[in-house]
Amino acid sequence: MTQASPLTAPDHLLRSAADDEARYEPSLATAGDYIALLKPRVMSLVIFTALVGLVIAPGQMHPVLGFTALLCIAVGAGAAGALNMWYEADIDAVMERTANRPLPAGRIGRDEALAFGLILAVFAVVTMGLMVDVLAAGLLAFTIFFYAVVYTMGLKRFTPQNIVIGGAAGAFPPVIGWAAATGTIGLEPVLLFLIIFFWTPPHFWALSLSRAADYARAGVPMLPVVAGAGETKRQIVIYSAIMLPVGMSPWLAGFAGAAYGVLSFTAGAIMLALAIRLVRRDGAPADRVAKQLFGFSILYLFTLFAVLLLEYSFGMTFGRLPW
Amino acid sequence: MADKNDNGIVLTEAQKRARRSRSIAIAITLGTLVILFYVITLVKGPGVLNRPL
Numbered sequence: 001m002t003q004a005s006p007l008t009a010p011d012h013l014l015r016s017a018a019d020d021e022a023r024y025e026p027s028l029a030t031a032g033d034y035i036a037l038l039k040p041r042v043m044s045l046v047i048f049t050a051l052v053g054l055v056i057a058p059g060q061m062h063p064v065l066g067f068t069a070l071l072c073i074a075v076g077a078g079a080a081g082a083l084n085m086w087y088e089a090d091i092d093a094v095m096e097r098t099a100n101r102p103l104p105a106g107r108i109g110r111d112e113a114l115a116f117g118l119i120l121a122v123f124a125v126v127t128m129g130l131m132v133d134v135l136a137a138g139l140l141a142f143t144i145f146f147y148a149v150v151y152t153m154g155l156k157r158f159t160p161q162n163i164v165i166g167g168a169a170g171a172f173p174p175v176i177g178w179a180a181a182t183g184t185i186g187l188e189p190v191l192l193f194l195i196i197f198f199w200t201p202p203h204f205w206a207l208s209l210s211r212a213a214d215y216a217r218a219g220v221p222m223l224p225v226v227a228g229a230g231e232t233k234r235q236i237v238i239y240s241a242i243m244l245p246v247g248m249s250p251w252l253a254g255f256a257g258a259a260y261g262v263l264s265f266t267a268g269a270i271m272l273a274l275a276i277r278l279v280r281r282d283g284a285p286a287d288r289v290a291k292q293l294f295g296f297s298i299l300y301l302f303t304l305f306a307v308l309l310l311e312y313s314f315g316m317t318f319g320r321l322p323w
Numbered sequence: 324m325a326d327k328n329d330n331g332i333v334l335t336e337a338q339k340r341a342r343r344s345r346s347i348a349i350a351i352t353l354g355t356l357v358i359l360f361y362v363i364t365l366v367k368g369p370g371v372l373n374r375p376l
Contacts, residue, residue: 026338031348064366068359131363
């Protein structure tokens with residue numbers, strides 16, 4: 001260790017010229033890299049489910065304000081994604097699926113990602129609060145906090161229930177959409193919340209079954225890593241069984257029509273059948289069924305929300321239960 | 324890597340392309356926001372920020 005002169009900072013606080021050069025090296029990040037930080041595929045599902053929450057809400061909302069609400073929800077979701085990538089750069093670097101993300105690939109620095117996520121989060125919440133609704137802004141802030149702090153920093157690295165509890169973050173958008181339109185929270189958005197909440201574990205566990213080695217290498221305690229494939233498959237069946245009535249709940253509660261009732265029952269039954277088939281398979285055939293289940297789960301959620309959207313957009317009330 | 328000479332840092336072609344891409348994205352974003360906030364002002368009227376809490 002060199003002797004620090006009285007007029008210079010201690011060695012550990014001094015940055016070398018090489019550090020400075022690396023820090024101020026002009027960036028190679030393109031606009032596309034920053035868009036990738038927003039997790040656009042997740043964002044598209046968030047926008048879609050929020051749109052459904054907004055459309056089924058009672059009353060009229062000016063289209064410009066509706067668009068603004070969706071923009072804020074999308075930007076808020078993107079901010080949460082950026083903060084997630086900022087915190088998880090070490091995990092992403094060792095996982096095959098995520099190794100080419102902008103941070104682990106070195107195209108964007110961690111400080112840049114953190115600043116980008118924080119600025120977008122504040123912008124989305126403040127704009128929602130000032131232009132649309134304060135309750136919706138509060139829910140949006142809570143959702144970003146829940147995903148970036150509770151899930152990413154807390155649950156993900158410490159418990160195999162990470163996806164179960166963390167799934168709440170992805171379930172909030174329809175509630176925020178409803179709140180943006182009405183300023184309140186009702187039974188309808190709560191049921192939509194529950195659909196996404198119970199859908200998330202079997203969806204992610206089906207994916208993680210075939211990527212258990214990746215998660216194990218990264219030290220993430222996903223259920224297949226901690227409890228094994230057998231227990232994960234059993235949990236997938238349990239959640240898929242719960243999904244069947246929960247998926248049908250909008251029809252049972254009387255705010256969705258017969259088309260929704262039939263489709264939600266059929267899709268829920270197929271999902272449960274795939275889950276049961278998964279339990280009965282091992283090895284490569286089980287991997288194939290897990291991939292089918294993962295793919296179908298996306299179609300399942302999209303179908304349920306799309307039917308609700310169509311029913312409300314075209315005033316289809318046929319087959320609604322009378323209560 | 325950028326070259327350093329007496330004129331300061333000289334960007335490589337790749338760095339120039341990346342900077343241009345970021346600049347265009349920022350310009351589009353800011354332009355869109357200006358238009359959006361203007362339209363919101365028209366929709367909500369002069370008391371755009373006056374709202375019950």
